[in-house]
Amino acid sequence: MSAAAAAKTFRGGVHPDDHKRATEGLPIERMPFVDEYVMPLSQHIGAPSKAMVEAGQAVRRGQKIAEPGGFVSTALHAPVTGRVSAVELRLHPNGKMMPAIVIEADPYDSQQLPDAEPVDPSRLTGQEMVESVQQGGLVGLGGAAFPSHVKFQVPEGKRVKAAVINGCECEPYLTCDHRLMLERPESVMRGTEILRNQVGAERGYVGVEINKRDAIDALRAVAPKSVEVVPLQVKYPQGAEKLLIDAIFREQVPAGGLPLDIEILVNSVGTTVALADLFDGGIPLIERVVTVTGPAVARPRNLVVPLGTPVAAVIEHCGGLLPSAREVIFGGPMMGMAQKSLEVPLLKGTSGILCLDRGATQPVREYPCIRCGRCLEACPMFLNPTRLAQLARAERLDELESLHLMNCFECASCSFVCPSHIPLVQWMRIGKAMIRHRKESK
Amino acid sequence: MSTGTPDLLLSTAPFLRAATTTPRIMREVLVAALLVLLAACWNFGIGALLVVAAATAGAAGSEWLFTRAEASSPLRDYSALTTGVLLGLTLPPALPLWMAFLGGIAGVGLGKLVWGGMGQNLFNPALVGRAFLQAAFPTAITTWAAPAESGARLALAPGLLAAPLMTASVDAVSAATPLGLAKFESQITDLGALLIGNTAGSLGETSALLLLLCGLWLAARRIFDWRLPVSTLLTVAVLSTVFHTLFPESAPPATFMLLSGGLLFGAVFMVTDPVTTPTTPRGAWLFGLGVGSLVVLIRLYGGLPEGVMYAILLMNALTPHINRHTQRRPFGARS
Numbered sequence: 001m002s003a004a005a006a007a008k009t010f011r012g013g014v015h016p017d018d019h020k021r022a023t024e025g026l027p028i029e030r031m032p033f034v035d036e037y038v039m040p041l042s043q044h045i046g047a048p049s050k051a052m053v054e055a056g057q058a059v060r061r062g063q064k065i066a067e068p069g070g071f072v073s074t075a076l077h078a079p080v081t082g083r084v085s086a087v088e089l090r091l092h093p094n095g096k097m098m099p100a101i102v103i104e105a106d107p108y109d110s111q112q113l114p115d116a117e118p119v120d121p122s123r124l125t126g127q128e129m130v131e132s133v134q135q136g137g138l139v140g141l142g143g144a145a146f147p148s149h150v151k152f153q154v155p156e157g158k159r160v161k162a163a164v165i166n167g168c169e170c171e172p173y174l175t176c177d178h179r180l181m182l183e184r185p186e187s188v189m190r191g192t193e194i195l196r197n198q199v200g201a202e203r204g205y206v207g208v209e210i211n212k213r214d215a216i217d218a219l220r221a222v223a224p225k226s227v228e229v230v231p232l233q234v235k236y237p238q239g240a241e242k243l244l245i246d247a248i249f250r251e252q253v254p255a256g257g258l259p260l261d262i263e264i265l266v267n268s269v270g271t272t273v274a275l276a277d278l279f280d281g282g283i284p285l286i287e288r289v290v291t292v293t294g295p296a297v298a299r300p301r302n303l304v305v306p307l308g309t310p311v312a313a314v315i316e317h318c319g320g321l322l323p324s325a326r327e328v329i330f331g332g333p334m335m336g337m338a339q340k341s342l343e344v345p346l347l348k349g350t351s352g353i354l355c356l357d358r359g360a361t362q363p364v365r366e367y368p369c370i371r372c373g374r375c376l377e378a379c380p381m382f383l384n385p386t387r388l389a390q391l392a393r394a395e396r397l398d399e400l401e402s403l404h405l406m407n408c409f410e411c412a413s414c415s416f417v418c419p420s421h422i423p424l425v426q427w428m429r430i431g432k433a434m435i436r437h438r439k440e441s442k
Numbered sequence: 443m444s445t446g447t448p449d450l451l452l453s454t455a456p457f458l459r460a461a462t463t464t465p466r467i468m469r470e471v472l473v474a475a476l477l478v479l480l481a482a483c484w485n486f487g488i489g490a491l492l493v494v495a496a497a498t499a500g501a502a503g504s505e506w507l508f509t510r511a512e513a514s515s516p517l518r519d520y521s522a523l524t525t526g527v528l529l530g531l532t533l534p535p536a537l538p539l540w541m542a543f544l545g546g547i548a549g550v551g552l553g554k555l556v557w558g559g560m561g562q563n564l565f566n567p568a569l570v571g572r573a574f575l576q577a578a579f580p581t582a583i584t585t586w587a588a589p590a591e592s593g594a595r596l597a598l599a600p601g602l603l604a605a606p607l608m609t610a611s612v613d614a615v616s617a618a619t620p621l622g623l624a625k626f627e628s629q630i631t632d633l634g635a636l637l638i639g640n641t642a643g644s645l646g647e648t649s650a651l652l653l654l655l656c657g658l659w660l661a662a663r664r665i666f667d668w669r670l671p672v673s674t675l676l677t678v679a680v681l682s683t684v685f686h687t688l689f690p691e692s693a694p695p696a697t698f699m700l701l702s703g704g705l706l707f708g709a710v711f712m713v714t715d716p717v718t719t720p721t722t723p724r725g726a727w728l729f730g731l732g733v734g735s736l737v738v739l740i741r742l743y744g745g746l747p748e749g750v751m752y753a754i755l756l757m758n759a760l761t762p763h764i765n766r767h768t769q770r771r772p773f774g775a776r777s
Contacts, residue, residue, distance in 0.1 A: 017458075242773070242774070252773055253774050254776060255772055255776075256774075321448060325448055326448075327450055327451045327453065328450055329455075329457060333457040334456045334458065335455050336455055336457065338450070338451065338454070339450065340452050341450075342450075354457070356457060361451055361453065364459065367465070367560075368561035368562075369561050370464055370467075370560070370561050371561065371716050371717050371719075372464075372467075372721070373720075373721035373726075376722060376770075380773065381774075382771065382772050382773050384721075384769060404772040404775075407772050407773065412455055416456050416459055416460055419463050419464040419466070419467055420463075420464045421459065421463070426454060
């Protein structure tokens with residue numbers, strides 16, 4: 001049976017060109033240190049971290065510089081050895097000016113991480129392990145940046161039967177998870193084991209799309225008996241956790257619910273490796289792998305970049321933008337965020353820097369809906385995007401809710417596939433915002 | 443190369459789009475329809491081109507006249523031309539040109555413009571135009587010319603150029619269509635003739651082979667939802683087989699039913715109009731089931747020998763209801 005026929009998948013979804021050829025064969029390189037690092041206090045979902053350093057203070061690479069701001073929050077650590085130059089408002093990739101810790105790197109320091117004793121997480125209690133992960137600054141590195149320790153704390157009365165590692169990397173252009181699986185498969189498996197033991201799951205699964213055959217083979221070579229590597233069909237958005245679970249187990253997470261409701265836990269490959277590094281090497285989250293790519297950057301590559309590095313420096317290191325550059329995006333082309341200024345820093349959740357040219361960003365003409373039904377076929381949540389867009393335009397909020405608009409997770413498959421170029425996902429966002437606003441003002 | 447901050451664009455995700463655009467969809471349908479027109483010219487002579495041109499002039503003309511205020515749009519242009527060509531292909535070869543022209547105006551005017559324009563109409567505009575002609579000029583629209591002889595392809599039937607509003611009948615060498623023969627004289631036409639299209643009938647009722655090829659081509663390029671024509675033809679095949687088994691003398695076999703009349707043309711070009719047919723996959727199956735059943739029933743028990751036009755128009759009326767009742771259960775809904 002051919003690999004493609006055997007590979008599992010979910011219903012719906014779209015098939016964009018994957019554009020990964022430029023970087024999928026490039027080994028991860030290290031981004032050199034730069035002069036200034038900007039660490040916004042809000043790099044994750046939940047309460048912002050609380051700064052615990054002040055201007056003038058010397059810091060060591062890996063030193064904690066901010067406390068978690070609550071349970072759904074996490075710590076921040078210095079990406080370099082140097083001096084805190086300020087704690088002030090700086091431009092955040094979300095477009096707003098937000099509080100950030102600015103660190104001037106010490107140009108004479110070796111930037112070596114202090115030696116740390118490995119910690120055996122199985123010696124810790126469940127609670128201690130969760131504490132360590134929170135203090136280690138770990139968040140979901142697949143792009144969502146949800147504080148990881150929250151997922152590792154299994155509430156009373158619930159259990160987890162399977163730990164799933166997301167190696168799909170379904171967004172076009174991005175290859176950081178691919179390279180990580182290929183170059184550090186043992187760390188992926190080590191992180192999976194730590195995870196499994198913590199939440200008490202009997203089995204582990206690593207879902208990988210079949211356009212990463214070499215990664216599948218590398219993982220299988222080092223996988224313990226308790227972990228199964230599952231090849232999945234190449235389709236967007238296979239990496240969305242609900243769809244990943246559907247593809248592997250044929251079970252649907254209840255609408256409005258969590259994977260925990262069906263006893264499953266999902267984490268991305270990046271987070272899993274960071275987990276292994278935290279306990280085996282004492283390394284908190286101070287850097288991450290990023291794919292710098294696109295038709296408008298001179299030398300695309302996969303880089304491991306210290307958090308807080310301004311994106312201008314990263315692009316410079318990759319040969320700089322070509323004259324044709326029109327748009328720079330943080331993340332992938334389906335759900336990423338365009339940037340106006342290149343002075344913004346890389347955050348915990350930044351998986352890619354996409355440099356697009358005029359061809360990719362041509363303004364498109366919108367035509368009337370011809371009711372072709374492509375958006376209905378594409379929507380992985382089985383919604384009716386064109387009807388929802390129509391209702392959002394007319395501000396008919398009750399009907400929007402009854403047609404399950406709130407199940408939409410804005411994957412943008414509908415906008416991608418619409419031949420009339422109707423901004424469907426944008427209307428979804430407007431509709432959701434109107435509903436949220438109405439709920440809040442009640 | 444330095445990052446001397448170029449003027450960066452700010453837009454929102456997604457930053458990638460699928461290659462198929464709506465004007466391209468319309469254009470491909472138009473090209474397929476023009477291929478059928480070429481075959482029609484081969485079968486019926488140069489008059490076919492004039493009839494279709496007249497219908498297209500009426501359709502496109504009224505569209506452009508009434509949407510003058512809007513910015514020029516390739517979609518609107520292709521759509522108007524396609525409606526005109528498809529309407530023209532449902533007409534008899536020797537229909538007076540002024541009637542075809544009126545049909546074009548009625549089709550676009552009553553079938554699309556009064557509903558609110560592109561994407562808003564309930565009924566198939568080409569079929570609305572034909573229904574108008576059927577009601578206004580019932581004799582003319584059911585006078586079928588025989589296929590042209592080899593040497594006579596460039597000859598024009600005198601009736602074509604009749605002055606407007608002067609005559610109600612068609613001056614042409616008329617011949618019975620295969621469906622007419624089947625219904626009124628219990629005569630089944632040879633399948634070979636049907637496949638090549640060497641029979642009397644409307645302009646689009648030409649080579650079944652060509653229509654099937656057009657259909658497969660458009661389906662392969664994902665121009666339309668394949669479920670719509672497949673469901674229609676499957677239903678006709680199954681239902682007519684049932685009737686033929688029960689009443690072998692009066693009900694023709696499935697092969698004849700599938701290849702004769704406007705069924706294949708309707709299945710490839712009318713039933714596949716996205717605006718007037720269901721958007722859901724399940725709805726598409728139901729739509730085809732309805733059209734197929736109505737076609738067989740009208741052909742066997744209705745007053746007219748052909749029922750494709752009415753079958754489709756009736757199912758168009760049911761499309762909003764079909765859409766509403768075939769929405770999928772959302773992901774993760776409790777059963």
